[in-house]
Amino acid sequence: MGSFGSKSALPSADRALAGRQEAMAVAERHYVLDAPLAPPFPPGTERALFGMGCFWGAEKLFWKTGGVYSTAVGYAGGFTPNPTYQEVCSGGTGHAEVVQVIFEPATLSYQALLALFWEGHDPTQGMRQGGDSGTQYRSTLYTYGDEQGRLAEHSRAAYQDQLAAAGYATITTELGEAPPFYYAEDYHQQYLAKNPQGYCGIGGTGVSCPTGLSW
Numbered sequence: 001m002g003s004f005g006s007k008s009a010l011p012s013a014d015r016a017l018a019g020r021q022e023a024m025a026v027a028e029r030h031y032v033l034d035a036p037l038a039p040p041f042p043p044g045t046e047r048a049l050f051g052m053g054c055f056w057g058a059e060k061l062f063w064k065t066g067g068v069y070s071t072a073v074g075y076a077g078g079f080t081p082n083p084t085y086q087e088v089c090s091g092g093t094g095h096a097e098v099v100q101v102i103f104e105p106a107t108l109s110y111q112a113l114l115a116l117f118w119e120g121h122d123p124t125q126g127m128r129q130g131g132d133s134g135t136q137y138r139s140t141l142y143t144y145g146d147e148q149g150r151l152a153e154h155s156r157a158a159y160q161d162q163l164a165a166a167g168y169a170t171i172t173t174e175l176g177e178a179p180p181f182y183y184a185e186d187y188h189q190q191y192l193a194k195n196p197q198g199y200c201g202i203g204g205t206g207v208s209c210p211t212g213l214s215w
Helices: 055-063 085-089 110-119 145-165
Strands: 046-052 068-076 096-103 139-143 174-177
Touching (some): 055 068, 055 096, 055 110, 096 110, 145 174
Antiparallel strands (some): 046 096, 046 139
């Protein structure tokens, strides 16, 4: 594995690690929710994709939320297909640690998920989150479809106003259409349920995300 210099700068596509064609093998069922970990998912469910720093704590935040059908941790936003955790940690793939959330919109709205996302971490920290530093820990908000994109943009603007009023800097969250999602190794899936004393690594600003807005 080569050296990629600062882990706080994304690699260029031509310098990223090559990766592999084989997808990561993961368990068939969610360790907590006993739902499928991979597609196909039931009709009436939708998916969302969030990066909030260390994906262990972020995933737990979502699987504990009513209306969430399944969750999985993985990598997105980089260049390397089917990367390993070691490769992502090297800074040579460009990926962020992310959580895929499969939810039931009849019970849980995307707006509510956005509020959990914004309030669950500090989206102003650039290429880090708390004590974790590097490109893999950057804040990312990847969307599926025009409606999610519209709601995400409006929620960012609304939360930026709240953060500014509380003295926080500008949001650095990478926001855009969802790129490919690559599953992380099976031992990362639902890590904090399997290892209750494990490291969490996420924490919010204490600033509430506006709710009840006509996004």
